[in-house]
Amino acid sequence: xxxxxxxxxxxxxxxxxxxxxxxxxxxxxxxxxxxxxxxxxxxxxxxxxxxxxxxxxxxxxxxxxxxxxxxxxxxxxxxxxxxxxxxxxxxxxxxxxxxxxxxxxxxxxxxxxxxxxxxxxxxxxxxxxxxxxxxxxxxxxxxxxxxxxxxxxxxxxxxxxxxxxxxxxxxxxxxxxxxxxxxxxxxxxxxxxxxxxxxxxxxxxxxxxxxxxxxxxxxxxxxxxxxxxxxxxxxxxxxxxxxxxxxxxxxxxxxxxxxxxxxxxxxxxxxxxxxxxxxxxxxxxxxxxxxxxxxxxxxxxxxxxxxxxxxxxxxxxxxxxxxxxxxxxxxxxxxxxxxxxxxxxxx
Amino acid sequence: xxxxxxxxxxxxxxxxxxxxxxxxxxxxxxxxxxxxxxxxxxxxxxxxxxxxxxxxxxxxxxxxxxxxxxxxxxxxxxxxxxxxxxxxxxxxxxxxxxxxxxxxxxxxxxxxxxxxxxxxxxxxxxxxxxxxxxxxxxxxxxxxxxxxxxxxxxxxxxxxxxxxxxxxxxxxxxxxxxxxxxxxxxxxxxxxxxxxxxxxxxxxxxxxxxxxxxxxxxxxxxxxxxxxxxxxxxxxxxxxxxxxxxxxxxxxxxxxxxxxxxxxxxxxxxxxxxxxxxxxxxxxxxxxxxxxxxxxxxxxxxxxxxxxxxxxxxxxxxxxxxxxxxxxxxxxxxxxxxxxxxxxxxx
Numbered sequence: 001x002x003x004x005x006x007x008x009x010x011x012x013x014x015x016x017x018x019x020x021x022x023x024x025x026x027x028x029x030x031x032x033x034x035x036x037x038x039x040x041x042x043x044x045x046x047x048x049x050x051x052x053x054x055x056x057x058x059x060x061x062x063x064x065x066x067x068x069x070x071x072x073x074x075x076x077x078x079x080x081x082x083x084x085x086x087x088x089x090x091x092x093x094x095x096x097x098x099x100x101x102x103x104x105x106x107x108x109x110x111x112x113x114x115x116x117x118x119x120x121x122x123x124x125x126x127x128x129x130x131x132x133x134x135x136x137x138x139x140x141x142x143x144x145x146x147x148x149x150x151x152x153x154x155x156x157x158x159x160x161x162x163x164x165x166x167x168x169x170x171x172x173x174x175x176x177x178x179x180x181x182x183x184x185x186x187x188x189x190x191x192x193x194x195x196x197x198x199x200x201x202x203x204x205x206x207x208x209x210x211x212x213x214x215x216x217x218x219x220x221x222x223x224x225x226x227x228x229x230x231x232x233x234x235x236x237x238x239x240x241x242x243x244x245x246x247x248x249x250x251x252x253x254x255x256x257x258x259x260x261x262x263x264x265x266x267x268x269x270x271x272x273x274x275x276x277x278x279x280x281x282x283x284x285x286x287x288x289x290x291x292x293x294x295x296x297x298x299x300x301x302x303x304x305x306x307x308x309x310x311x312x313x314x315x316x317x318x319x320x321x322x323x324x325x326x327x328x329x330x331x332x333x334x335x336x337x338x339x340x341x342x343x344x345x346x347x
Numbered sequence: 348x349x350x351x352x353x354x355x356x357x358x359x360x361x362x363x364x365x366x367x368x369x370x371x372x373x374x375x376x377x378x379x380x381x382x383x384x385x386x387x388x389x390x391x392x393x394x395x396x397x398x399x400x401x402x403x404x405x406x407x408x409x410x411x412x413x414x415x416x417x418x419x420x421x422x423x424x425x426x427x428x429x430x431x432x433x434x435x436x437x438x439x440x441x442x443x444x445x446x447x448x449x450x451x452x453x454x455x456x457x458x459x460x461x462x463x464x465x466x467x468x469x470x471x472x473x474x475x476x477x478x479x480x481x482x483x484x485x486x487x488x489x490x491x492x493x494x495x496x497x498x499x500x501x502x503x504x505x506x507x508x509x510x511x512x513x514x515x516x517x518x519x520x521x522x523x524x525x526x527x528x529x530x531x532x533x534x535x536x537x538x539x540x541x542x543x544x545x546x547x548x549x550x551x552x553x554x555x556x557x558x559x560x561x562x563x564x565x566x567x568x569x570x571x572x573x574x575x576x577x578x579x580x581x582x583x584x585x586x587x588x589x590x591x592x593x594x595x596x597x598x599x600x601x602x603x604x605x606x607x608x609x610x611x612x613x614x615x616x617x618x619x620x621x622x623x624x625x626x627x628x629x630x631x632x633x634x635x636x637x638x639x640x641x642x643x644x645x646x647x648x649x650x651x652x653x654x655x656x657x658x659x660x661x662x663x664x665x666x667x668x669x670x671x672x673x674x675x676x677x678x679x680x681x682x683x684x685x686x687x688x689x690x691x692x693x694x
Contacts, residue, residue, distance in 0.1 A: 025581025025627070026685040027589075052412035052443035054509055058405065065399035066451035066504055067487045070495070096399035104413035106453075106502040140414045140502075144692060148417070148497040155453040155487075155502035157413055162401055234372025280372070338373040345491060 018113040023143030032141065036115055040122035041105075041136050053137045055102060060161035063098035065089060069154045072345045074117065076195040078187070079209030081154060082124035084282055084347060087211050088233070089158040090132050094216040095229035095285055097166025100132055105139040106155040111146045121152065132211050134158070163220065170228040170288070173248035177227055178294035179314040180287040182215050182307045183208060184260040185237050186276030187284070190268045192346045205264035210283030214304045222300035225290040232286050233347060235338060238278040240286045241323035242337045249321040254314035254335065256327055277325075278338050280346050288316065365460040370490030379488065383462055387469035388452075388483050400484045402449060407508035410445035412436060416501045419692040421464065423542040425534070426556030428501055429471035431629055431694060434558050435580070436505040437479050441563040442576035442632055444513025447479055452486040453502040458493045468499065479558050481505070510567065517575040517635070520595035524574055525641035526661040527634040529562050529654045530555060531607040532584050533623030534631070537615045539693045552611035555653075557630030562651045569647035572637040579633050580694060582685060585625040587633045588670035589684045596668040601661035601682065603674055624672075625685050627693050635663065 022032045034045040069085040079087075090100040105125070109118065129136055191207040193199075212231055219226055230240045237259075241252045254277070261269075261276045269276050283306070289297045294312055301310035314326075323335040369379045381392040416432040426434075437447040452472070456465065476483055538554040540546075559578055566573055577587045584606075588599045601624070608616075608623045616623050630653070636644045641659055648657035661673075670682040 020691045021686055023581075024685075024691065025583075025586045028686045029581070050443060051414075051439040052410050052445060052505075052507075054443065054445075054513075055409045055411060058409060062402045062405055062409065062506070063399050064402060064449060064451060064504075064506060065485050066453045066502070067398075068453040068455050068489045068502065070455055070489045070491050072495075092398040096397060096401065098399060098401075102411065104411060104504050106413045106415040106504075108415050108417055108455075108500055138412050142415045142417045142692075142694075144417050144497065147494075148419075148692075149500070150491065150495040153455055153496070153500065155413070155415065155504075157411075157451050157453075157502075157504035158399075159409070159411060159506065160399075166401075234370075234376070236372075239372045338371075339368055339375045344367045344371065345489075345495075347489075 016115050018109045018111060018115060018118065018143055020111050020143050020145060023109070023141055036118060037122060037141070040119060041126050055137065058161045060163060063093055063096055063160045063162050065092040066155060066157040067092065069347055070345050071192065071347050072150065073195055074121065074151060076207055077191050077204045078207030080121060080124050081152065082121035083128040084209050085154040085156045086125050086128035087209055087283060088347060089156040090134060091212040091231040093158045093160040094213040095231050097162055098160035099163050100134045100158050100160045100213060102159045103129060103134055103136045104157045105136050107141045108149050108153045109141065109143045110149045110151050111143055113152060117152065132213050165220065167226040167229050170244040170247035173227045173244060173250060173288045173316055175250055175316055175318045176291045177288050177316040178291050178312050179252060179254065179316070180289060180294065180297060180310060180312050181237065181260065181284060182287065182301050182310045183284045184262045184265065184309050185232065185281055185284060186265045186269065186279035187262060188282040189279035189346050190265045193343055194268060201264065201268065205268060208281055208283040210306055212283060212285050215285065215301055215307050218300040218304050219287070219297055222296050224293040224297040224300065227288040229285050229287050232281045232284055234280050236278040236280055237286055238335055238338065241335060244288065245321045245323050251317045251319040251321065252314060252323045253317055253332070254323065254325050256325055258311055258313045260309045260311045282347060363462050365456045365458060365462060365465065365490055367458045367490050367492060370456070370488055383465060384469060384488065387466060388473050402484065405508045407510060410440055410443055410507045410509050412439040413502060413504040414439065416694060417692050418539065418694050419497065420542055421468065421498060423554055424538050424551045425554030427468060427471050428499060429468035430475040431556050432501040432503045433472050433475035434556055434630060435694060436503040437481060438559040438578040440505045440507040441560040442578050444509055445507035446510050447481045447505050447507045447560060449506045450476060450481055450483045451504045452483050454488045455496050455500045456488065456490045457496045457498050458490055460499060464499065479560050512567065514573040514576050517591040517594035520574045520591060520597060520635045520663055522597055522663055522665045523638045524635050524663040525638050525659050526599060526601065527636060527641065527644060527657060527659050528584065528607065528631060529634065529648050529657045530631045531609045531612065531656050532579065532628060532631060533612045533616065533626035534609060535629040536626035536693050537612045540690055541615060548611065548615065552615060555628055555630040557653055559630060559632050562632065562648055562654050565647040565651050566634070566644055569643050571640040571644040571647065574635040576632050576634050579628045579631055581627050583625040583627055584633055585682055585685065588682060591635065592668045592670050598664045598666040598668065599661060599670045600664055600679070601670065601672050603672055605658055605660045607656045607658045629694060
């Protein structure tokens with residue numbers, strides 16, 4: 001066996017950046033965890049966590065979800081990749097009828113990333129997690145050479161518990177049901193596009209990046225018969241309606257005039273030719289509820305901070321299983337499913 | 348509101364590659380899932396899974412772990428990024444004393460990645476998961492523009508159940524305990540290095556990429572009093588010993604002559620000046636067990652396929668909390684903790 005190698009010499013780098021060796025399981029990785037990561041996530045840095053964490057029993061059926069986040073830019077009006085990764089995963093649990101409990105965090109960092117960027121992202125994650133009462137309990141960090149990843153990618157996995165009554169599912173959507181959105185649509189995608197392309201809109205459009213846990217809990221508490229909930233992320237409201245129409249076999253009719261859109265989003269979309277219904281949201285959901293409960297649902301949603309613009313935007317009709325858009329003068333058109341989104345790397 | 352956009356025209360690309368639009372939540376993403384991903388993971392493509400999955404109750408405490416995989420090259424002798432991502436996460440659960448039950452999979456794909464590469468990786472994951480009796484139950488796919496990621500990165504998160512008796516933990520390692528490895532060390536790191544640099548070794552060294560679930564179950568069934576188990580990944584056996592020495596406050600003495608090393612790994616390490624003890628493994632673990640149970644532990648491990656070279660390599664002594672290496676002529680040296688690994692992107 002050869003001689004033991006000496007301590008790897010440090011590359012000739014300022015100490016305020018991520019080094020390749022930070023990702024390789026040695027002393028530098030231990031320091032990255034203890035000095036830069038764990039304290040910002042609320043963990044005791046003297047007790048580095050095991051690779052796997054043992055959790056308390058789950059009161060209810062476990063619900064599991066995962067999401068990768070590759071948004072560019074990392075920071076944008078209304079959020080950043082850290083808050084997006086926390087809320088995005090929490091929202092997937094919430095709309096399935098689950099209370100989010102724990103998150104895991106896997107990070108791929110580009111060599112040379114300023115540690116200050118990592119700090120901001122982690123602090124944002126901690127703050128978002130705290131707001132939702134969840135804890136980041138396990139993680140992993142890899143560092144790849146310059147050029148092998150663009151800055152910083154995250155994956156969060158969420159584990160929660162199913163809370164009764166859960167939505168009965170999009171296959172149970174009935175004729176006469178009412179379709180709601182929990183707020184103005186298209187804010188996230190437009191905010192990212194404007195930030196990335198540095199378009200001179202003043203004020204800059206802000207993302208709706210935020211939690212849906214309170215909103216889903218409010219519907220449950222109000223006793224609303226919820227058929228289906230979905231956070232309208234990639235593909236926007238349009239993608240959700242297409243999926244639900246296929247699942248239930250009915251026609252989902254949206255009244256364009258009733259869809260809430262902020263002036264900022266309307267302005268950018270009119271200028272660039274995008275349809276706000278097909279643009280991503282990151283804190284806004286679509287709900288299908290029993291017609292008799294629609295008013296109670298709107299009232300419950302509007303009491304939740306950030307959801308005061310919740311609106312009924314359409315209803316479910318018997319006919320073929322497609323979404324339909326009612327235009328301003330009352331004419332109805334099929335709502336076209338986009339094959340892809342208008343712009344990449346929005347989440 | 349502007350006119351609805353028409354279906355996005357397809358980029359001028361052959362249809363055997365990943366497109367940006369495959370990651371954007373529209374019809375193309377639905378087809379990517381239904382035609383390329385779900386069938387290979389054993390899911391009914393006509394039933395695209397929800398973003399979040401409701402699982403059956405967990406019989407025992409839940410155990411959660413996550414890992415990112417950025418290995419280069421994607422395919423190497425003995426494994427690939429897919430099997431690595433499954434076994435890596437399963438092994439983190441197994442060495443914590445948990446039975447792996449479910450996995451989630453998050454993928455970041457580079458625009459232009461051949462779909463055949465994606466197919467091979469997914470088929471390898473399905474095969475590895477089946478071997479361990481686990482199921483990939485939730486996932487997410489993002490596509491980023493050419494140059495924003497190097498090919499394909501994966502994150503797997505594993506959820507399992509704690510099985511009694513679990514290892515009591517590295518802080519409970521006692522003086523007199525025996526240190527074992529479940530097989531020859533350093534195989535994965537050496538295999539990756541040789542494959543990436545296309546070094547002309549014949550036969551090429553193969554990775555130990557494989558599951559540790561059977562091995563950990565065998566120790567439990569044999570009634571071995573296990574203090575601690577750890578898959579010796581980044582940083583190799585050396586990193587594990589350093590962590591355990593800090594945790595228990597004792598001296599962990601390794602006898603170099605008793606450490607199993609394959610001729611292929613020995614040859615590469617002697618040529619390039621690496622220490623096999625500091626090179627990563629991906630299917631080999633270190634165990635600290637009660638001295639009286641060491642023989643039973645070795646016998647149990649050697650009955651598990653792939654672990655017939657399990658060996659006792661050292662023991663625990665009273666003194667300061669460091670690992671020590673006993674060299675061939677009996678002299679003892681402190682085992683130096685590497686600050687980083689000798690080469691990046693091995694997992």
